[in-house]
Amino acid sequence: MPELPEVETVVRGLARHMVGRHIRRVEKNRPDLRAPMPVDLVARLEGRRVAAVRRRAKYILVELDDGTVVLAHLGMSGRITIALPGQAPNRQDPHDHVVLHLDDGTVLRFNDARRFGRIDLAEPGALEAHPLLVGIGPEPLGPEFDGALLAAALAGRRTPIKAALLDQRVVAGIGNIYACEALHLARLSPSRLAMTVVGARADRLAAAIRDVLERAIAAGGSSIRDYVQTSGELGYFQHDWTVYGREGEPCRRCAASASVRRVAQAGRSTFYCARCQR
DNA sequence: ATTGGTTCCTGCTGGC
DNA sequence: TGCCAGCAGGAACCAA
Numbered sequence: 001m002p003e004l005p006e007v008e009t010v011v012r013g014l015a016r017h018m019v020g021r022h023i024r025r026v027e028k029n030r031p032d033l034r035a036p037m038p039v040d041l042v043a044r045l046e047g048r049r050v051a052a053v054r055r056r057a058k059y060i061l062v063e064l065d066d067g068t069v070v071l072a073h074l075g076m077s078g079r080i081t082i083a084l085p086g087q088a089p090n091r092q093d094p095h096d097h098v099v100l101h102l103d104d105g106t107v108l109r110f111n112d113a114r115r116f117g118r119i120d121l122a123e124p125g126a127l128e129a130h131p132l133l134v135g136i137g138p139e140p141l142g143p144e145f146d147g148a149l150l151a152a153a154l155a156g157r158r159t160p161i162k163a164a165l166l167d168q169r170v171v172a173g174i175g176n177i178y179a180c181e182a183l184h185l186a187r188l189s190p191s192r193l194a195m196t197v198v199g200a201r202a203d204r205l206a207a208a209i210r211d212v213l214e215r216a217i218a219a220g221g222s223s224i225r226d227y228v229q230t231s232g233e234l235g236y237f238q239h240d241w242t243v244y245g246r247e248g249e250p251c252r253r254c255a256a257s258a259s260v261r262r263v264a265q266a267g268r269s270t271f272y273c274a275r276c277q278r
Numbered sequence: 279a280t281t282g283g284t285t286c287c288t289g290c291t292g293g294c
Numbered sequence: 295t296g297c298c299a300g301c302a303g304g305a306a307c308c309a310a
Binding site: 034095113115156157158159267 | 279280281282283284286287288289
Binding site: 002003034035058073074075076077114116117118132166167168175176267268269 | 301302303304305306
């Protein structure tokens, strides 16, 4: 499922092949994903040059030469694949909702079977005020992110820390998998009240979040069933998961047998070690 | 104001 | 072997 590391991996792949290129032609194969796409999407993109590709939270930001920014969210099944000029063309699929053709022959496909993804535009100079980005919390890989900042974001929150980590207003980019992994690394119980994560616990959690996200990016993200890098290659961080998807197995840290449990929190699966997470 | 529940969507999986 | 209900999940939205 695309969380911060998967989106970051996609952004790096896109930046490598899009920046400086002109968008020659755009195919928009349906009007909507999770929400309607801009009606003038094709006209706003065709003929423009790509100035930069960046990431904010789980959003891919493609900045055009007129200052317009394309916001793309992969939802849970979204993928973007790139076929370079001279390579075999990537195969057309019924869920290829938007296809970009660049001036050098590169073809990019936004594919999303479940259509939980999203594509929108921000007017020049108005990115910060875009409704999808307003209120999103700090970037966990930013230089200012630490235990104190995290504790401040959690202050007054009477919800389990696991649920709080999924709230994009608290920290940007964390999803179900990395919330579980970070809590395990920090030895914190997922059901602990968010507002009690202060001091050394907050320091530990902030460091764990940074650590797990950085290692996941280095591995090209985690691939389960949908996610692939822009090259079509799989990420391989799923092999390094310590709790996610390991219900009934021994803890990889404390080695207690069958200590990895699964519970439902806010309608989602939480995996944790019943022995070493407090 | 914060929080919990619902909803969107399709493909895969597990149980019979 | 085949069928299908149930599940997976990000985040907007709604209700309390």
